[in-house]
Amino acid sequence: MIRKLRQRPAPPSLSGLLRQNLTRWVLFPSLCFILLLGGYITLEKTKDFERRNIIIAQSLSKQIVSHVADAENALGSLAQTMARYDDFWFQTMLNNFLQSAHHMERLLYLDADGKILASAPARSELLAIRQFIDRVTSRPSIISPPIASPITHDMVVYLGVRGPDGKVLAGELSMQTFQHHLEDLLPRTEGSVVLCDTFGNLISHPDSNRVATQENIGHLPILRDTLEGHTRTAFYREHGAGYIGTVFKIEPLNWIILISRPVEEVFLPLLGPIIALLSLILLIFALFVTVLKFKLNRTIVTPFAQFTDFIEQATRGHYQTAEKRDQSFAELAIIEEKFSEMIEQIARRENEIRESEARFRQLVETIREVYWISDLADDSVIYVSPTYETVWGRPRQSLIDNPESFFLSIKPAHRLAVVEAFNTLRLEGFEVDEEFQIVLSDGRERWIRARAFPIHDQHGVRVRLAGMAEDITGHKAEQHALLEAKQNAEAASKSKTEFLTNISHELRTPLSGILGMLQLTRESRLTREQAEYIDTAISSSKVLLNVINDILNIAQIEAGKLTLNSQPFPTHEVLNTIYRFFRHNAKSKSIELTIETESEFPPILVGDEVRIRQILFNLVGNSVKFTDQGHIRVWAGTLPKRRDDGTVDVLLIVEDTGIGIPPDKLDYVFESFTQVDGTFTRQYQGTGLGLGIVRSLVGSMHGSITVDSEEGSGTTMYVTLRLGLPAKGSVPQTRRMNEQTMPERSGLSILLVEDDRVNQLAISRMLEKLGHHVTCADNGRMALELLEGSRFDCIFMDIQMPEMDGMEATRRIRTAPELADVSDIPVVAITAHAMPKDRDAFLEAGMTDYLSKPATFHELARLIDRLPL
Numbered sequence: 001m002i003r004k005l006r007q008r009p010a011p012p013s014l015s016g017l018l019r020q021n022l023t024r025w026v027l028f029p030s031l032c033f034i035l036l037l038g039g040y041i042t043l044e045k046t047k048d049f050e051r052r053n054i055i056i057a058q059s060l061s062k063q064i065v066s067h068v069a070d071a072e073n074a075l076g077s078l079a080q081t082m083a084r085y086d087d088f089w090f091q092t093m094l095n096n097f098l099q100s101a102h103h104m105e106r107l108l109y110l111d112a113d114g115k116i117l118a119s120a121p122a123r124s125e126l127l128a129i130r131q132f133i134d135r136v137t138s139r140p141s142i143i144s145p146p147i148a149s150p151i152t153h154d155m156v157v158y159l160g161v162r163g164p165d166g167k168v169l170a171g172e173l174s175m176q177t178f179q180h181h182l183e184d185l186l187p188r189t190e191g192s193v194v195l196c197d198t199f200g201n202l203i204s205h206p207d208s209n210r211v212a213t214q215e216n217i218g219h220l221p222i223l224r225d226t227l228e229g230h231t232r233t234a235f236y237r238e239h240g241a242g243y244i245g246t247v248f249k250i251e252p253l254n255w256i257i258l259i260s261r262p263v264e265e266v267f268l269p270l271l272g273p274i275i276a277l278l279s280l281i282l283l284i285f286a287l288f289v290t291v292l293k294f295k296l297n298r299t300i301v302t303p304f305a306q307f308t309d310f311i312e313q314a315t316r317g318h319y320q321t322a323e324k325r326d327q328s329f330a331e332l333a334i335i336e337e338k339f340s341e342m343i344e345q346i347a348r349r350e351n352e353i354r355e356s357e358a359r360f361r362q363l364v365e366t367i368r369e370v371y372w373i374s375d376l377a378d379d380s381v382i383y384v385s386p387t388y389e390t391v392w393g394r395p396r397q398s399l400i401d402n403p404e405s406f407f408l409s410i411k412p413a414h415r416l417a418v419v420e421a422f423n424t425l426r427l428e429g430f431e432v433d434e435e436f437q438i439v440l441s442d443g444r445e446r447w448i449r450a451r452a453f454p455i456h457d458q459h460g461v462r463v464r465l466a467g468m469a470e471d472i473t474g475h476k477a478e479q480h481a482l483l484e485a486k487q488n489a490e491a492a493s494k495s496k497t498e499f500l501t502n503i504s505h506e507l508r509t510p511l512s513g514i515l516g517m518l519q520l521t522r523e524s525r526l527t528r529e530q531a532e533y534i535d536t537a538i539s540s541s542k543v544l545l546n547v548i549n550d551i552l553n554i555a556q557i558e559a560g561k562l563t564l565n566s567q568p569f570p571t572h573e574v575l576n577t578i579y580r581f582f583r584h585n586a587k588s589k590s591i592e593l594t595i596e597t598e599s600e601f602p603p604i605l606v607g608d609e610v611r612i613r614q615i616l617f618n619l620v621g622n623s624v625k626f627t628d629q630g631h632i633r634v635w636a637g638t639l640p641k642r643r644d645d646g647t648v649d650v651l652l653i654v655e656d657t658g659i660g661i662p663p664d665k666l667d668y669v670f671e672s673f674t675q676v677d678g679t680f681t682r683q684y685q686g687t688g689l690g691l692g693i694v695r696s697l698v699g700s701m702h703g704s705i706t707v708d709s710e711e712g713s714g715t716t717m718y719v720t721l722r723l724g725l726p727a728k729g730s731v732p733q734t735r736r737m738n739e740q741t742m743p744e745r746s747g748l749s750i751l752l753v754e755d756d757r758v759n760q761l762a763i764s765r766m767l768e769k770l771g772h773h774v775t776c777a778d779n780g781r782m783a784l785e786l787l788e789g790s791r792f793d794c795i796f797m798d799i800q801m802p803e804m805d806g807m808e809a810t811r812r813i814r815t816a817p818e819l820a821d822v823s824d825i826p827v828v829a830i831t832a833h834a835m836p837k838d839r840d841a842f843l844e845a846g847m848t849d850y851l852s853k854p855a856t857f858h859e860l861a862r863l864i865d866r867l868p869l
Helices: 002-007 014-082 087-100 176-185 208-212 263-315 330-364 387-392 396-401 412-428 473-522 528-558 571-588 609-626 690-700 757-769 780-789 806-815 817-822 836-844 857-866
Strands: 104-110 116-120 155-162 168-174 192-197 202-204 232-238 241-250 255-262 370-375 381-384 432-439 445-456 462-471 567-570 592-597 604-607 631-638 647-656 704-710 714-724 749-753 773-777 794-797 827-831 849-852
Touching (some): 014 087, 014 155, 014 192, 014 232, 014 255, 087 116, 155 202, 202 208, 241 263, 255 263, 381 396, 387 396, 412 432, 412 445, 445 473, 567 609, 571 592, 609 631, 609 690, 609 714, 690 704, 690 714, 749 757, 749 780, 757 857, 773 780, 780 794, 780 817, 806 817, 806 827, 849 857
Parallel strands (some): 749 773, 794 827, 827 849
Antiparallel strands (some): 104 168, 155 168, 192 255, 370 381, 432 445, 445 462, 567 604, 647 714, 704 714
8 A cells, every 4th residue: 555655646745735825825925015014114104203203392392492591591680680679679570570471470589598578479488499499509490390389280390590699589480381382383183292301290291180180101111211312212002092102302401202193093094005905815815715625625624624533532532443545645644544553552551551550559449558649749649548548537538638637647746757757758859767646536546657759750850759658556556565575574584683693692601601611621630531521511512602603604694794705725724624523523423534636626726715614514514414324525626617707616525325305305405494304303403504504605605506315325415616716926824723822922911891700700711821911890981990090911892791881991992081091902802792793893993803702712812912012
């Protein structure tokens, strides 16, 4: 079809045909001719009008200037004449002059102070002249703008001259004379002449009432736009009528002449020929269109009308393909075909949009959240989902009618923050995620979480805002309940920690006395049987102390106060210590105890040696406790994976052939205060704290613990610890004191402040056994009194005492002026408070060092050796 069309000569298109036959040959030439002819005639008529008016204005200007000049000269001569006569002749001379000068309305003769000497007619009014008398000079001149005369009420201009004797002669120059001259020169049928000053105040006008009421015409554009010293002809409107006028300025007087005529009077004679010519052109155009109609009706008009009907149907949403028909207008056929293809594409896209909109509505109208869209241009709400009525308790239409109701429903305490967040979204495009409370119409309150974000057009410009809001009242209630439960749990944990700490303190105090007395008794002369009894009692006391230490460890772990002290330490010495400690117990049960390391196990590692010992003590101790025959094997090595941060993963394996752990108890054994066998008939004793402490210590060292056990066959514990590698050249301190090592210092004078008599006796005797002199005080106040009169090398200070505790006593020693001589004396806290936070608090209070009860000979000796004496 397209190939056949291209073979035929292309017929003229609709746009080309109309352009050729209508625009080119009829409309455009006709319009141009009419416009040019009308413009030329208007221009010539305007120039002729201006030339005529300028001649008239120049003539009038000369007469007006001559008239005013004659009046000024006559007034000057009269002033000189009157100066030569006395007062008797003033009135006569003014009357005679007024009779000969018909253009004067009134004459006044005044002295230098403004007093009237004579007037013609004889009147005493000075209502007008007084405001202009200061302008009078020795030269006759106009001293006022046009003003109504107080006598005749006609428009006048005051002329004035000051005589040689200082007296003033003034006259009212009538404006009626000017109007008569203007009317004589230019009759009303030829136009009107208006005389005014530069401010637009009327001096002369054909309508005398307008002059009498002092109407101002300064607002007329033709006057406002007049250039200084130039004549201007222009069109203007006044009182709803159109005029054409010429403005001429009278230079000597600074007045303006306006000569004007109504527009229709000037240009009406020109309209007849122009209208006739236009009618002829329109007739020719009508004939041409009639002839052209028959020719184009079949080729253009009918197909185009059908195509237009097809377009109208498409605009109404009826997307049907145009019927194929013969078209002699080829361009229209091509357009129609392309338009049909476009309509098909639009129909497909509208179906897709309709389906997408249906899916969108199904989604947003079924979800629990409120979904909304607003226009950024006017903040109007375009759409809001039905869930709004359920959540807000208000109809959707109320939000569409008043978008501000969204913010008004928010509680005042939250409203400002939400408004600021949405303003930031509108101005800067930052997304909103706010939680706030709203008040429903029935007074109920709900928690809402609102999220909003901008929508951009294809150019990246923000055009809309969209958002979702959900009711989180239940979630908030759950959060509040969880928070309350958490606070209750923390309070319970804190209470438990405080209870364990208090129990530890209360147990350590008597245990300190017991262990101290046992150690002192052990140093006396005893029989073998007595020594055995004492050693057994000391051993039992140390077991009890270990239990108390385990309780403190649990309290530290649960309070989050567990701290690690990483230092280089020799690994083989730690393992040897474990072996020496448990070999006797293992041997007594005929159990083989072996400790092995891999060949490349590092001899020195960086970590908390005390905590690593504690882990091994608990694991090996459990193996010894629960193994009655067979062997216990401890192996230490490193995992093959190497790290770049200077650390290494150490693997510790503790294997035994003991009773094993049932599968359902594997996780249970790591809980604090629990044991596999918790009955009253259990065979193995213990507190159940050991493995719980081990798991917490392993976790704090970024490690893990795994258990592999079979009931009745034994248990294997796998522990990994992340420890550091020492820097090159670093050597750990290996010097240690045993209980048989004597202290390096002796003979010190020590003040012991302790309220418990048993502990006071035990500690003082132990210090004396170490070679020191001890003085005792029952509380802090007694200690301060002893310090004022005696000299001591150091002080061992208990914390919890009556009258004055150890913390307050230490602060007094450090700050009291009367104790300035001993303010730097070393003060050692020796107390049953054994938590890390307690140690920090004692040191912050000014104490030098810290020792927890019960103390041994070895601990006392080592502490005294490290004091800064």
